[in-house]
Amino acid sequence: MKSFILDDKQLATRSTRSYSILALFLLPLSYIIRANDNLPTTPLWYIGLLIVIITFFLTSKYPRLPVKISVTLMITMALFTMLPGSEIAAIGSEHNVQMTYFGTYKFIIVCVALMAPFPHFIGYLLIALCLFIPPMQVLLFSPQIMKLSGQFEPWTTMGYALAGLLILHHRISTLKLHANLVESEAKEKNLRDFADVALALRDLTNTPLQSLDLLTELLRSDKISTQQASELLSKTTYRLRELMQVLSEQQKKLTKQQSLQSMDSMDIIRKTFSTFNDSHKEKN
Structure with a gap:
C-alpha cells in the first residue's frame, strides 16, 4: 500500500518544483505584456533558460533533494525573477515606457503566499525580501524611472507584501492544524487496531487456558491418566503454538525489534492501552 506521508525532503522538493513550474509559465507575462516591443528580452531568456533547466530536473525523476538544496534553488529562482525585471524596467525608462517596475515582486508574493512552501521559514524570507528590497531600490532610482515607475510605488508593493505575510501565516497555521488532525486520527486508528489485535489474542488464548485449568484439576484428582x-495438553497448546508461529514471523518485520526486546511485554501492553484510554477521554 502506498504511503501518503511525506518527509521533509519530499515536501521541500515539491514546493520548489511547484514554484519553478509557476515561474516557468507565469513570469514571462510580466515581460510580454508591455507597451514597446523594441525592449530587449535578453534577461527574459536568461531566466527562462535557468527555470527550464530547474523545472526539467525537478520533474524528470522526482528527486528527493536535501532541504538545504531545495531552499537554495527556490531563493535562486526568486532572485533571478527580481533582477531581470529591474533591468528591463530601467531600460524601459530610457524608451519613455511606463512599466510595472515591481510586477515581479508581486508575482513572487502571490505565489509564495498561496503555496506556503516547505520549510515554512523560506516563505516568510521570500516575502520579506519583496517587502524590503523595493524601497531600497527606489533610493537608487533616477528621476526618469521614478516618474515612470508609478505614483504609489513602492507602497503598493509593500502593501502586497504585508497582505502576503498575513495570507502565508494563515495558510501555514491551517496546514499545521490539518497535519495535527491527521496525525491524531492516524494515531487513534493505530491504537484501535492494536486493541482489536489484543482482543483477538485474548480470545485465542482463553480456550487453551481454560483447558489447562481443567487438565490441572483432573491431574490433581487422579481422574485422568x-x-x-x-x-x-498437546491439543490444548496447538492453538498457542500456531499463534507463536505467526507472531514470530511478524517479529522479523518490526523496525524497533531491539527496543521491544528490552522491554517487558506486559509493560508495553499496559502503556499502549493507557495511551488509548487517554486519547479516547480527550476526544469525548
Whole structure:
C-alpha cells in the first residue's frame, strides 16, 4: 500500500518544483505584456533558460533533494525573477515606457503566499525580501524611472507584501492544524487496531487456558491418566503454538525489534492501552 506521508525532503522538493513550474509559465507575462516591443528580452531568456533547466530536473525523476538544496534553488529562482525585471524596467525608462517596475515582486508574493512552501521559514524570507528590497531600490532610482515607475510605488508593493505575510501565516497555521488532525486520527486508528489485535489474542488464548485449568484439576484428582493428559495438553497448546508461529514471523518485520526486546511485554501492553484510554477521554 502506498504511503501518503511525506518527509521533509519530499515536501521541500515539491514546493520548489511547484514554484519553478509557476515561474516557468507565469513570469514571462510580466515581460510580454508591455507597451514597446523594441525592449530587449535578453534577461527574459536568461531566466527562462535557468527555470527550464530547474523545472526539467525537478520533474524528470522526482528527486528527493536535501532541504538545504531545495531552499537554495527556490531563493535562486526568486532572485533571478527580481533582477531581470529591474533591468528591463530601467531600460524601459530610457524608451519613455511606463512599466510595472515591481510586477515581479508581486508575482513572487502571490505565489509564495498561496503555496506556503516547505520549510515554512523560506516563505516568510521570500516575502520579506519583496517587502524590503523595493524601497531600497527606489533610493537608487533616477528621476526618469521614478516618474515612470508609478505614483504609489513602492507602497503598493509593500502593501502586497504585508497582505502576503498575513495570507502565508494563515495558510501555514491551517496546514499545521490539518497535519495535527491527521496525525491524531492516524494515531487513534493505530491504537484501535492494536486493541482489536489484543482482543483477538485474548480470545485465542482463553480456550487453551481454560483447558489447562481443567487438565490441572483432573491431574490433581487422579481422574485422568498420564497418556490422556499428554494428548489433551498437546491439543490444548496447538492453538498457542500456531499463534507463536505467526507472531514470530511478524517479529522479523518490526523496525524497533531491539527496543521491544528490552522491554517487558506486559509493560508495553499496559502503556499502549493507557495511551488509548487517554486519547479516547480527550476526544469525548
